[in-house]
Amino acid sequence: MKWTLRTPLPRTVVMLAVAAFFVAVGFGVMIPVLPIFAASFGVTNFMIGLVVSAFAGMRLAISPFCRRISDRIGHRRTIGIGMWIVGASSALCGLAGSYWELLLWRAIGGLGSAMFTISATALLLASVGPELRGRASGLYQGGFLLGGMAGPAIGGLLATVSLTAPFYFYAGTLVVAGAIAFSQLHDPPGMAEAAAVAPTRSLREVVADSRFRAACLMSFGQGWQSFGVRSALVPLLVVGALGSDPSWAGIAFAIAAIAQTAALPAAGRATDTLGRRPVMVVGGLLAAASTLATPFAPNMQLLIVLLCVYGVGAAALGTAPTAALGDAAKDAGSQPVAIYSMAGDLGSILGPLAAGVLADSWGMGAAFGSGAAILLAGAVAAALIPARLDRRNSEPETVG
Known part of the structure; x- marks a missing residue:
């Protein structure tokens, strides 16, 4: 069909x-x-x-x-x-x-x-x-x-x-x-x-595929930042740095979630029409830039704007990497999907722990910077995907 x-x-x-x-x-x-x-x-x-x-x-x-x-x-x-x-x-x-x-x-x-x-x-x-x-x-x-x-x-x-x-x-x-x-x-x-x-494409071939590596790095970065640094430290910023009521943390997250949900249809269409690579690059850059700026927000209004920008980036990173995974892992069984999921889990486990240590030792800027660095690395990895592998109908190729 x-x-x-x-x-x-x-x-x-x-x-x-x-x-x-x-x-x-x-x-x-x-x-x-x-x-x-x-x-x-x-x-x-x-x-x-x-x-x-x-x-x-x-x-x-x-x-x-x-x-x-x-x-x-x-x-x-x-x-x-x-x-x-x-x-x-x-x-x-x-x-x-x-x-x-x-x-x-x-x-x-x-x-x-x-x-x-x-x-x-x-x-x-x-x-x-x-x-x-x-x-x-x-x-x-x-x-x-x-x-x-x-x-x-x-x-x-x-x-x-x-x-x-x-x-x-x-x-x-x-x-x-x-x-x-x-x-x-x-x-x-x-x-x-x-x-x-037996799968006609080996796991080694999938791991050698730049699309798979970029997708896994994005999954790790999303786990680290979205479920780790962001969830653990944004409420502390709201109460400590900005002096707002704790309820504003929930309000800010809800508004950002609305922005992310609203951006999902456009992100999905762009992934299917423009290709996985540009959507992953733009999503990674938006998420990294907003993450880096978040601990320096001078007021609640700007913090909400930054969280919404992150939500738009997260919408792109919730669609394009999964599509890239499907392109790279075709005919390779379900093991690459498990590895992709594990990358996100590992990020969500390590993210909160690292964020706490970095925030205690070097401040909020360092904690949020760790997440931004991983997301930026994912954007770079996506940018390095060869154009020949980013076609909508691309079939997996062995890459060295």
Whole structure:
């Protein structure tokens, strides 16, 4: 089938975005109360941080094995089972009677998260041709963003009911998302037969591909900055440097999320029409420049503007690298997708730790500068992608 920019996105892509919305709503509801619930067991700040990190740590540990799981049972079942594992673990977190029970169930949730995240990305890329990968990635990311905006508002209401109510709500949203996966998603035709055949492109060839390397570096930078430095330190800037009420941190993030969501359709279309390279370069430069300027914002208004600029850059980095990954990893199985996901997880684990150390030792400028440097390196890596590899219909080539 010949794919064009006007071709409607397949139903599988649309339903993946719907499932992503339910996952993100629940995640947004639960995450703000997790540290508070952990603290109720009378543990140290380090142990509270360990509960937060356990989820990402388990995702990182299980990611290399997700390809074998999806090859054996299919992407659809892997996604659904993974979502239900996270849902069950969330409910058990709410029932935890000790800190160690909470830590255990939270870590098990990371196992399910790795299963559905990697398989969902692989299914997304397998469901569309090269000319629709940007739009498909944008719609999928849009589901997460819209859910992420709605989640904290619902979470605030649920927290007034009880501290554990958000955990049960998260479990419920994942039951819905898992049901969508089982009933509405479909594996590509011939997937079972293809899984039994060895990939025609080796992992070494994929790693040698400049598109794959740039995509992984961008994924690492996004994890480091978006889920690390930005989330950990912007609230401190709002309260400490600008003297604003803590509620302004949530308002600023919400406005930036709206800007990012609004920019996703244009980023997806540009990725499919202009190519992956220019969108990755522009996105990386916007994200790096706004990150570097953020700690020096003199007032709340300019800080919000900078966060919105970052959101526009993040929209580009949520579409083009995924499309580049699909171009580079075609006919190479799901292992490159797992590596791409692991790069983001590693950044999200190391980012908060490094940001804290840098902020304590050299100030906020150094902490934000670390994220800007990684994003800038990703933009440079994208700029070095040869033009012959950045065609919309490009097939993987062996590059030395």
